[in-house]
Amino acid sequence: MTKERFDFKDYIRPRFFPHMWCPGCGHGIVLSSLLRAVHELGLDKNDIVITSGIGCSSRISGYVDFHSLHTIHGRALAFATGVKLSKPELKAIVPMGDGDALAIGGNHFIHAARRNIDITAIVMNNRIYGMTGGQFSPLSGSGKKATTAPYKTIDREFDIADLARSAGATFVARSTVFHAIECKDLLKKAITHKGFSVVEILTQCPTYYGRKNKEGDAIQMMEGYKNNTVKIGSKKLEDNPNLIQRGIFVEKTDVPEYCEAYDKIIQTAMKGKA
Amino acid sequence: MTKERFDFKDYIRPRFFPHMWCPGCGHGIVLSSLLRAVHELGLDKNDIVITSGIGCSSRISGYVDFHSLHTIHGRALAFATGVKLSKPELKAIVPMGDGDALAIGGNHFIHAARRNIDITAIVMNNRIYGMTGGQFSPLSGSGKKATTAPYKTIDREFDIADLARSAGATFVARSTVFHAIECKDLLKKAITHKGFSVVEILTQCPTYYGRKNKEGDAIQMMEGYKNNTVKIGSKKLEDNPNLIQRGIFVEKTDVPEYCEAYDKIIQTAMKGKA
Amino acid sequence: MNNKNNIKFIQGNEACVEGAIYAGLDFFAGYPITPSTEIAEHLASRLPQKGGKFIQMEDEIASMGAVIGASLTGHKVMTATSGPGFSLKQEALGYACMAEIPCVIANVQRGGPSTGNPTHVSQGDINQARWGTHGDHAIIAMTASNHQDVFNITVQAFNLAETYRTPVILLLDEVIGHMREKLVIPEQGEIPVVERLRTSVKKGVDYHPYLPREDGRLPMSDFGGEHRYNVTGLFHDMWGFPSNDPKIVSELLRHLVDKIENNVNEIAMYKEYWLDDADYILISYGSSARSAVHMARNRRARGVKIGVLELQTLWPFPADIVREKCAGAKAVIVVEMNMGQVVTQVKNAVDNPHNVFLANRVDGELISPSDIKTLLRMIQGKGV
Amino acid sequence: MNNKNNIKFIQGNEACVEGAIYAGLDFFAGYPITPSTEIAEHLASRLPQKGGKFIQMEDEIASMGAVIGASLTGHKVMTATSGPGFSLKQEALGYACMAEIPCVIANVQRGGPSTGNPTHVSQGDINQARWGTHGDHAIIAMTASNHQDVFNITVQAFNLAETYRTPVILLLDEVIGHMREKLVIPEQGEIPVVERLRTSVKKGVDYHPYLPREDGRLPMSDFGGEHRYNVTGLFHDMWGFPSNDPKIVSELLRHLVDKIENNVNEIAMYKEYWLDDADYILISYGSSARSAVHMARNRRARGVKIGVLELQTLWPFPADIVREKCAGAKAVIVVEMNMGQVVTQVKNAVDNPHNVFLANRVDGELISPSDIKTLLRMIQGKGV
Amino acid sequence: MMERSRLVFSGSGGQGIITASIILAEAAVIYENKNAIQSQSYGAAARGGSTRSDVIIDDTEIFFPKVVQPNILISLTQESYNKFASIIRPGGLLLVDSKYVAVEKKVDAVHINLPMYDTVMKEIGKPIVFNICVLGALIGVSKLIKPDSILKVLETTIAEDFMDMNKKALDLGFEMGEKLRG
Amino acid sequence: MMERSRLVFSGSGGQGIITASIILAEAAVIYENKNAIQSQSYGAAARGGSTRSDVIIDDTEIFFPKVVQPNILISLTQESYNKFASIIRPGGLLLVDSKYVAVEKKVDAVHINLPMYDTVMKEIGKPIVFNICVLGALIGVSKLIKPDSILKVLETTIAEDFMDMNKKALDLGFEMGEKLRG
Amino acid sequence: MEKGKTVKHLIDKEWCKGCGICIHFCPKKVLAFDEQEKADAVRPEDCIACRLCELRCPDLAIQIIEQDGENEQ
Amino acid sequence: MEKGKTVKHLIDKEWCKGCGICIHFCPKKVLAFDEQEKADAVRPEDCIACRLCELRCPDLAIQIIEQDGENEQ
Numbered sequence A, B: 001m002t003k004e005r006f007d008f009k010d011y012i013r014p015r016f017f018p019h020m021w022c023p024g025c026g027h028g029i030v031l032s033s034l035l036r037a038v039h040e041l042g043l044d045k046n047d048i049v050i051t052s053g054i055g056c057s058s059r060i061s062g063y064v065d066f067h068s069l070h071t072i073h074g075r076a077l078a079f080a081t082g083v084k085l086s087k088p089e090l091k092a093i094v095p096m097g098d099g100d101a102l103a104i105g106g107n108h109f110i111h112a113a114r115r116n117i118d119i120t121a122i123v124m125n126n127r128i129y130g131m132t133g134g135q136f137s138p139l140s141g142s143g144k145k146a147t148t149a150p151y152k153t154i155d156r157e158f159d160i161a162d163l164a165r166s167a168g169a170t171f172v173a174r175s176t177v178f179h180a181i182e183c184k185d186l187l188k189k190a191i192t193h194k195g196f197s198v199v200e201i202l203t204q205c206p207t208y209y210g211r212k213n214k215e216g217d218a219i220q221m222m223e224g225y226k227n228n229t230v231k232i233g234s235k236k237l238e239d240n241p242n243l244i245q246r247g248i249f250v251e252k253t254d255v256p257e258y259c260e261a262y263d264k265i266i267q268t269a270m271k272g273k274a
Numbered sequence C, D: 001m002n003n004k005n006n007i008k009f010i011q012g013n014e015a016c017v018e019g020a021i022y023a024g025l026d027f028f029a030g031y032p033i034t035p036s037t038e039i040a041e042h043l044a045s046r047l048p049q050k051g052g053k054f055i056q057m058e059d060e061i062a063s064m065g066a067v068i069g070a071s072l073t074g075h076k077v078m079t080a081t082s083g084p085g086f087s088l089k090q091e092a093l094g095y096a097c098m099a100e101i102p103c104v105i106a107n108v109q110r111g112g113p114s115t116g117n118p119t120h121v122s123q124g125d126i127n128q129a130r131w132g133t134h135g136d137h138a139i140i141a142m143t144a145s146n147h148q149d150v151f152n153i154t155v156q157a158f159n160l161a162e163t164y165r166t167p168v169i170l171l172l173d174e175v176i177g178h179m180r181e182k183l184v185i186p187e188q189g190e191i192p193v194v195e196r197l198r199t200s201v202k203k204g205v206d207y208h209p210y211l212p213r214e215d216g217r218l219p220m221s222d223f224g225g226e227h228r229y230n231v232t233g234l235f236h237d238m239w240g241f242p243s244n245d246p247k248i249v250s251e252l253l254r255h256l257v258d259k260i261e262n263n264v265n266e267i268a269m270y271k272e273y274w275l276d277d278a279d280y281i282l283i284s285y286g287s288s289a290r291s292a293v294h295m296a297r298n299r300r301a302r303g304v305k306i307g308v309l310e311l312q313t314l315w316p317f318p319a320d321i322v323r324e325k326c327a328g329a330k331a332v333i334v335v336e337m338n339m340g341q342v343v344t345q346v347k348n349a350v351d352n353p354h355n356v357f358l359a360n361r362v363d364g365e366l367i368s369p370s371d372i373k374t375l376l377r378m379i380q381g382k383g384v
Numbered sequence E, F: 001m002m003e004r005s006r007l008v009f010s011g012s013g014g015q016g017i018i019t020a021s022i023i024l025a026e027a028a029v030i031y032e033n034k035n036a037i038q039s040q041s042y043g044a045a046a047r048g049g050s051t052r053s054d055v056i057i058d059d060t061e062i063f064f065p066k067v068v069q070p071n072i073l074i075s076l077t078q079e080s081y082n083k084f085a086s087i088i089r090p091g092g093l094l095l096v097d098s099k100y101v102a103v104e105k106k107v108d109a110v111h112i113n114l115p116m117y118d119t120v121m122k123e124i125g126k127p128i129v130f131n132i133c134v135l136g137a138l139i140g141v142s143k144l145i146k147p148d149s150i151l152k153v154l155e156t157t158i159a160e161d162f163m164d165m166n167k168k169a170l171d172l173g174f175e176m177g178e179k180l181r182g
Numbered sequence G, H: 001m002e003k004g005k006t007v008k009h010l011i012d013k014e015w016c017k018g019c020g021i022c023i024h025f026c027p028k029k030v031l032a033f034d035e036q037e038k039a040d041a042v043r044p045e046d047c048i049a050c051r052l053c054e055l056r057c058p059d060l061a062i063q064i065i066e067q068d069g070e071n072e073q
């Protein structure tokens, strides 16, 4: 089905390129990594349903040549749950912004994790609401500037990976758009994983987060990802425990996947009919 | 203000007694523990706002002689956030059912925890939707019977305490209605704690959960709380790691409380006006 | 005479379940709420027996999202709720209107506003069904007054959802949902069931999910099939891709409204009792129609020329039919359990709105034949 | 002449912020959404400067909940959103109706349904403002067509919310919200500001939060004060305690509706241009009213007897005023940017509905004077 | 042709009053080709206080489904008797259990006061079939429907092991009722 | 009395075109007692492609706030020039920057083509004040409002340190504009 | 029981719903059902005033009153 | 660079938004801006085909094509 050699053009809807993201926006690198992951896994495009909410990040669903479901803000995982449970043979991939996934969408996030339904959630974490013009998000963290935080934020941020784990996700990983190969590899693992998988990808919004917080342009923000992150458990953490860890936090295979568990219900029910 | 000796009658609205809960329902014991905690802390009834959602548990707000705000299903913490932030000198107490707090209300739960706003959330966990007649909840756990799970649940449950911790709560504890004194003492600590505090109290719903799951009457269910729980870190866990732990899981005092942090914003803003 | 297995003595909520199963429902997502919960409870047991899926979601918003997702994979879908949950579903319901997703939403009404009077009857959500979501749109909403009709309109709701690619609201009420009466389940085939129209466009040929055919219908392609297209809540072109081109925007909006409003007479379902020579016409629907018919039957027996028009389709409002039926009447009395939601429509529809009266009750009790009789006497100038 | 500090050149959303501050707003909770976001952004900076509180909640539902909570502690509160967020607020909005909580909700409308056309203008949420939440209820909704009026009606919205203990909806639109023009901020006192009526019942004396006074008003007592009472979304008695006693239920519901519907003429705000001798009357509101006045001014200059009635109160709909103003007109043209939401009300209001026409535009562009002129020519029998 | 019967069953939560009323109505509909409607009070109130279930049985179509004035009232607690006795139709039938209810005969109705609970406990020993015994007595005295129809319903809803017990309870009640009719 | 002016500012995201248009309108309103309205295109489209800001200035009240046919069009990119040139009013004024736009003179308008960007870079060296230079040129050539009014607005919105630079840019533009006029 | 003290068991029979929790968990078997299936202090003299019954009664139907000696009313 | 291989840098100038990421992070400084501020392969011969530019380009504007020797077209 897919050519040996990777070519973007096989996976995108070229009509919509150049895409709408700002110059240097990290979301494009997530898109690129995702397409490569799909290619390397040799997936059939007809088997993939990409479901997204609303946000700059969520526009990703329009660019990929899969079945694409661009829903409403924060609810992508709920829609995807319907897609997946009703047709479990499909691969369900749900890219989300940090606001989409964890502000308005936080409840669906923890419940999808709890159910361990076989969906891959990609949290494109730029620590800001990009689409609406730079309000702080539950991932901004405290002490940040945003259009709704002129005096700096007092809200703390979630640790997405830990929250996902606590809620029940059976695959949890983190990377950054600087680490594009790692990103792709983690996405491959997540997509292959049977159960609810979460990949948090740190991605820059130079237009709002970068500008407001004097973190410079896309390049400088990516330098930040290089310098302020380490592989899980790295020695460097001893000197600087504030470094952000990258890699796989959770990988559990002993928890029943939701659709499979439901199939057993069907078996029971069909027997016990009466 | 309050008499030395504890008398229920000083804290309730007797007009509504006997209350509407079923015989043996654990919710009444939570009510009793809460009133005792308030009494022992010597709080002024005018300083307490109790905010609840919808559910059998939520009816608790009508029984207590505090300012009482009986809101809509799942949103009590959002309403309470408005009460507390707008008038931080009030004590905000929010009793919730497991469905109220963690099904429809899950998002407000994690966000209130993230903000560390000084509210005491009491999760009255009977592992079922009592009010609507016995559907499973996100706390039922798998393999349980409920009116919407005739073939037994396949949904896993949250670990409320761990989720609260992960989301950022700075005081997290668990007890059961069997352990009524412990309950009261944990509630006292939670109410006194500056920041978001969560007390999960296991409480029986003999009418639905007990009956559906053949766990017997209220007495047998309370025997279960006695036998299947241990203090945090108890030796017994070595033999039986499935025992449920009771006690204080988190108690952090180094995180800024939300309303106090906001007061600093006001100071800055008032200076920097113009 | 009857095969006993086909006769049931059940609640209205269960009759709705039976109708849904008959119509081919195979995916349900919901969140419990009185007085609709029995729909979920019965489906939790019934659906897996036929290989369908039931899921209890974390809330009503998620439920509405899940059914939309499942509809796109090619399944017949439904959710059920009551007032507060129906309010929560409004955003996603608008998405289903915009993206033209077939789905059925049962709202078993209870007293409102807000938490209201959860275990008591009301018909207060009629206008919300029409206007609850933001923006212009059109909607189909149906109701029924007995279990056989609940069954029928439920089947019809699925048929209309598939035919028009639209959400359809079932507006039941607490009395109908909870009371038990007889239901005879028809043989398969006895009531026509509309299957989803799927595209015949071949693989590789450009498929337009949002380009209506000559007859107005839009054939679908299941997610997972050979046509990969886009579904969005933004205004969109014939491929489903976002657009804010003014021409595309206005054409899509008009299409969404017209496909339903222009078919008001085909969509309309109603029943009539003794209308031919009626001087007095009672217009009612749902459980209040039972009281209307009861009262009319009694009065007829005493020679009063009274009849009943029972509406089963509430939206699009069958104004032409109402006008025609009421043309000769001395007085029209709308019997409903709200502050006058359908009566407003009736006044707009008839030639002489001054002869339209409202017999209502809003205290949580079922309006009774004698409540209506009192109003009739007053209209007749007989006092109470 | 003017103190320059009082003259601002700002967006309509900011004019709304200025009006709210003037009216005494001290608590805002919201969640960003285009095209309302600037309201939140400006308040984030303005409120703490005067000791008020701004909080960005996790979603719109939480925002609506938080403002209700804050209102009960005695503060003037507001939230702001747009279509999708307004849909999400409906359940809690109904709670505010039921529990009679003063609060102001700004909905800066954009194209709908669903995600629609987020950055383009529309007036499609008029009916939703009336009927978006479940159950019978009544609501006040206001709008304006320029920044001075936005300021004024915002102050008025707070005044009405306090007077009637009710949520008040500000239905702005994208053009008004985003365009910049002059605003002169009046001196404090220039526009009357209604403060919350607090109970004079003394400590220890039985206080009835839900027992209307002779004049219909219900004095409040702040949470934290000496009266501990109950607030609930269930039907409730005069102390706020839940009840399903049929008498209490129906009395409360009628109270909720009547306190607003019966005061329709006091609540009504509108402006008129050249109505005295008008043969043709344009009825409009919000940004489309600018085009109506523009066009009428031009036509007047050419001798056409045309005038404009600009509605600022949309709900309760000022039917009497509309009927009176339109009594002598040859034709009434409702100018709006939706499929005809206000025109339906106008038709119900006037004596001759056949003379009522709709000039609308639903493609995301502001309706222009020439769009209206085209319709006028056609009505006059002059073709296009 | 049978007259329209309007019944109100009343008692407290655990007594199986609602189940009994449904069985009666279901039997009438499915096995006797009649029309019947059953409805009950819902919600929190029903949980604590007294339960009420309305049944209408008729040969013709039933529209208004609520019972305003029952011609048959069954009361199994004092509380429900006190609450509902007054709504009975003049000349109607009032069936109470003598263990639970002390009748005051203040209403114009045929008072039937049977030791149904005690009989069940004595003869069967399981309170769970009390409600079926009440049903038996009801149809024994009223001839609303045939006992056989009730049994047929029970067969489809109850595990086989329990059928004997239920049948016995029905018979006990039926006999008590018929005797009175006698 | 001044005629109604309808302006369209167009260019690309970073050029400060919207800011410039707002400053102009604000100056007219606050310091010259005129009426003015500014509005712009919003949303995703604005982010990537060309930006447009409409300004109307008048002595009388302005109702319809959009500009359909500008009598003054400012275009700072080729793309925006190509897109908007055709909507200009016959006989209107077209102001473009010579570095960015190659004009084709296909429309009936006074074409003013100034090296504003290059001048700013040469004389000041900071591209950030390009937009103020454009404003200067605009009012230089059109006499819409006084430069002083613009400066007053800048004083209230810009840090003192930057005022000199802005003033210089305004002057540079104004001179270029006036010269053409003169 | 402390010397010179007696315990009074205030049981509100209107509120008691007869769940039996107090009876079952009383360490001294002081309580039992009365004929209405409501709690009753049948062996008050054995009571050690541990208040567990009061603490665990879901219906707020028991209060334990400790009294000094017999001379208190 | 592997012996006998050359690298072609396919840069879509319509798609490139000139963010400079590829240029900055290229380990061999192969890329630079052209006069339109779009990426350009100015030292293609230094390219080691690590593809980091391709992987990190947010606009999908670069593709690295490795070719065997000169004889491939």
Ligand SMILES: Cc1ncc(C[n+]2csc(CCOP(=O)(O)OP(=O)(O)O)c2C)c(N)n1
Pocket: A054, A055, A056, A057, A058, A072, A073, A096, A097, A098, A099, A100, A101, A124, A126, A128, A129, A130, A131, A132, A137, A205, D031, D032, D033, D034, D060, D084, D085, D088
């Ligand atoms: C119900 C609802 N509320 C609010 C919005 C407005 N909105 C659109 S996207 C967004 C947040 C975007 O932030 P994020 O999810 O982090 O994505 P990003 O744009 O940063 O990629 C918001 C608040 C909406 N569309 N719908």
Ligand SMILES: Cc1ncc(C[n+]2csc(CCOP(=O)(O)OP(=O)(O)O)c2C)c(N)n1
Pocket: B054, B055, B056, B057, B058, B072, B073, B096, B097, B098, B099, B100, B101, B124, B126, B128, B129, B130, B131, B132, B137, B205, C031, C032, C033, C034, C060, C084, C085, C088
């Ligand atoms: C929006 C909305 N959805 C659903 C309901 C129905 N409902 C009321 S309470 C409840 C759940 C109660 O369970 P829980 O919170 O665990 O409290 P419990 O009754 O068990 O104490 C539900 C689903 C509602 N009132 N509102």
Ligand code: SF4
Pocket: A020, A021, A022, A024, A025, A026, A027, A056, A057, A126, A130, A131, A204, A205, A206, A207, A208
């Ligand atoms: S606003 Fe931020 S997140 Fe959105 S496209 Fe631009 S850079 Fe990316």
Ligand code: SF4
Pocket: B020, B021, B022, B024, B025, B026, B027, B056, B057, B126, B130, B131, B204, B205, B206, B207, B208
């Ligand atoms: S249903 Fe369950 S939770 Fe509700 S009152 Fe009864 S026992 Fe308690």
Ligand code: SF4
Pocket: B024, G011, G015, G016, G017, G018, G019, G020, G021, G022, G023, G038, G039, G056, G057, G058, G059, G060, G061, G062
């Ligand atoms: S615990 Fe309370 S309610 Fe239960 S039996 Fe004892 S006194 Fe009665």
Ligand code: SF4
Pocket: G025, G026, G027, G028, G029, G030, G031, G046, G047, G048, G049, G050, G051, G052, G053, G054, G064
């Ligand atoms: S106080 Fe203790 S010993 Fe005394 S009755 Fe209660 S539980 Fe028993």
Ligand code: SF4
Pocket: A024, H011, H015, H016, H017, H018, H019, H020, H021, H022, H023, H038, H039, H056, H057, H058, H059, H060, H061, H062
């Ligand atoms: S990374 Fe891509 S968009 Fe950025 S400069 Fe290089 S080619 Fe252009």
Ligand code: SF4
Pocket: H025, H026, H027, H028, H029, H030, H031, H046, H047, H048, H049, H050, H051, H052, H053, H054, H064
């Ligand atoms: S492939 Fe590597 S070396 Fe070659 S241009 Fe790209 S980043 Fe530079």
Ligand SMILES: [Mg+2]
Pocket: A097, A098, A099, A124, A125, A126, A127, A128, A129, A130, A137
């Ligand atoms: Mg983001």
Ligand SMILES: [Mg+2]
Pocket: B097, B098, B099, B124, B125, B126, B127, B128, B129, B130, B137
């Ligand atoms: Mg519960």
